[in-house]
Amino acid sequence: MVTTDEKGPLTAKKKSVIIRSCDGDEFLVSESAAVLSTSLKKILEEKEDRLIHLSDIDNKTLAMVIAYLSTHADDGLSDDLKRSFDQEFVSGKEFDVLKYLVLATDTLQVTCLCYTVAKKMADIMKNKLVEWVRREFDIQNDYTPEAEAEIRRLDAWAWDDRQLEDD
Amino acid sequence: MEMHQKSQWDALPNLALANIFSKTSITDRSHSIPFVCKSWAHAARHPHCWASMVAEDHSPIGNSAADHAFAIDSNPNRVDFVDPYDGRRSPCPHRGVASLQGLIGRADGGAAVTSVYFFPFLTSDGGIANDDAILSLIAKHCPNLKHLSFHGSHNASHEAILEVIHNCRKLELVDFSDSPYFNSVILGELSCCCPNIRGIRRNGYLEPLFSNALITGFPRLRILNISNSTVVDKDLLAIVTGFKDLCYLDVTGCHQLMCYMHIIKVASARIGKILYD
Incomplete structure (x- = not known):
């Protein structure tokens, strides 16, 4: 057990942790990168265990997240470089890949990545028809016609003739 | 699976x-x-x-994108601030009020609202002005407001604006462009009630020596956008020397500036970003 007075800032020393995906593969990550995730930081503060098992993040997603964390933990990179890395990181990714990133981000709580992925998703949906969103994201319309009419009535103030894109 | x-x-x-x-x-x-x-x-x-009437764009890296948006883009005509009604004003004054009520209703009764922009659709076209009704909603329901843009509002009474200032004491960025509210009474109250003000935007007519009151009222101002205004050399000099913490200054499109290049050259050593023609 770690006593209270020994709980110094974890980033101080250059230590590493091992993170295991749900597929069983293990990744070696510097502690300074790992603590960018609020969840991992908490785990590391609570126990001395250097092996963290993430039961709901697969190999491919975990590798991407770790690459992201390592880049952002690099003090040698300027904010501008990190911003352009973020842009690059989410560009051209399939919707499914982004979905797993959203989920992983939700589990790991990484502020910057959360922002980057959410912004990307918002940009994808920008000015799109409801039908386009349902089709591209494979979402079933679970409204009855009556329920849909009702929420349109509640949001009547927001309705007007808009030009929306369907491609 | x-x-x-x-x-x-x-x-x-x-x-x-x-x-x-x-x-x-x-x-x-x-x-x-x-x-x-x-x-x-x-x-x-x-x-x-x-929380916001504009897409929340508060990047956690480096300079806050919200500040950037305020300083550079807080103009409803910019793409980032897509107006659902394409700049049209509603003939019905109740519509804008209902819109804002809808927003407040979703944002935890208004406690979560951090920024409100006077999009044209909030105000009405002809008929009875609704500016006071909108400001009163803001004052009553949005105690945590940080960013307020009056852009596009013309018909508010002093009382309604002062009510907002008295109730929204966490204000940080205020945009007075294209509105008639940039005067000594309102600025005086703003400086007394809202200690966190760090950015002000204003275009159009600026009284000569307006900078004196601004520097006295907001000595710790960090962002000042007076692009497309009637600012003159003397005020520019007062601004760059008077505001010790200024890190962003926009004076593009200020045609009454004459011999300002020297002032800007000296100021740019201290002020992080200065935009000029």
Whole structure:
């Protein structure tokens, strides 16, 4: 057990942790990168265990997240470089890949990545028809016609003739 | 396949969805997203989505993008601030009030609202002015407001504006452009009641020596955008020497500046970013 007075800032020393995906593969990550995730930081503060098992993040997603964390933990990179890395990181990714990133981000709580992925998703949906969103994201319309009419009535103030894109 | 089932787009955690929706334009947030499916509608009602009338763009890296948006883009005509009604004003004064009420209702009764922009659709075209009704809603329901743009509002009474200033004491950025409210009474109250003011924007007519009152009232101002204003050399000199913490200054399109290059050259050693013609 770690006593209270020994709980110094974890980033101080250059230590590493091992993170295991749900597929069983293990990744070696510097502690300074790992603590960018609020969840991992908490785990590391609570126990001395250097092996963290993430039961709901697969190999491919975990590798991407770790690459992201390592880049952002690099003090040698300027904010501008990190911003352009973020842009690059989410560009051209399939919707499914982004979905797993959203989920992983939700589990790991990484502020910057959360922002980057959410912004990307918002940009994808920008000015799109409801039908386009349902089709591209494979979402079933679970409204009855009556329920849909009702929420349109509640949001009547927001309705007007808009030009929306369907491609 | 449990994994597959668990991770459909309509089955993502509520907060993860709300976080995505908070980055969309107010148009998408209100016109499209709630109609996709029930779980999206549920997430779109999360107060987190309704903190701002503009797409929440507060990048956690480096300079705050919200500041950037305020300083550079807080103009409803810019793409980032897509207006659901394309600049049209409603003939019905109740419509804008109802819009803002809708926003406040979704944003935890207004406690979650951090920024309000006077889009043209909020104010009415002809008929009875609704500016006071809108400001009164803001004053009563949005105690945590940080960013307020009066851009496009012309008919508010002093009392209504002072009510906002007295009730929204966490204000940080205020945009007075294209509004007639940039005067000594309002600025005086603003400096007394809102200690966190760090950015002011104003265009159009500026009285000679306006800078004196501004420097006295807001000595710790960091962002000043007076582009397209009638600022003169003397005020520019007072500004660059008077504000010790200024890090952003925009004087583009100020045609009454004559011999300002020297002032800017000297000032740029201390002020991080100066925009000029």
